[in-house]
Amino acid sequence: MSMGQEDEPTVGQLVANASRDLSSLVRSEIELGKAELKKTAVKAGTGAGLFGGAAFLGLLAIILLSVAAAYGVSALGLxxxxxxxxxxxxxxxxxxxxxxxxxxxxxxxxxxxxxxxxxxxxxxxxxxxxxxx
Structure with missing residues (x-):
């Protein structure tokens, strides 16, 4: 065997390196996806909470407007x-x-x-x- 051949990796080593690199890449992509989903979930949760608050205040407004309408009708003499x-x-x-x-x-x-x-x-x-x- 010559010196040049000893420096070259074997097919098994190449496959192992490729498998390790691919596994590392997949893990990195999964971590990136988790981080992005966490940010998105936090924003979606905040938005849903704000919509819930707005719906509650809208309900209160409808109740108050209903009372005001009833007193308005009452002001007509009923x-x-x-x-x-x-x-x-x-x-x-x-x-x-x-x-x-x-x-x-x-x-x-x-x-x-x-x-x-x-x-x-x-x-x-x-x-x-x-x-x-």
Whole structure:
């Protein structure tokens, strides 16, 4: 053996080095992904918390506006109990309309028609292959 051949790595060493480098690269990519996902999760959690706070304040505003509307109706000369009842009935009517619209939308919703159809075709094709057709 000459000196030049001793310095060159064997195929086994090359494969081991490549495997080690690939493993290190994969681990590094996974760590990078974890770090990015952690930052994204923190931002998403903060955003969700802020939306929750906004929804709570919106609910409080609706309650206060409802009370104000009832007192406004009461200022027209109606008894306060009747004014609050009128505001409640208006909300119930709005809720009923929303329910009817929602029911109509749900009735129009259909399942994944194309996926079901292609699945049935695949089953038929596999049955045909199984029978030897």
């Amino acid at each position: 008894h306060p109990a009747l004014a609050f009842l009128i505001v409640a009935v208006v909300y119930l009517l709005i809720a009923a309309v929303l329910v009817l619209i929602g029911k109509k939308q749900l009735g129009q919703a259909k399942g994944p028609q194309r996926a079901i159809e292609t699945s049935k075709e695949s089953v038929e094709a596999l049955k045909a292959v199984g029978k030897g057709d």
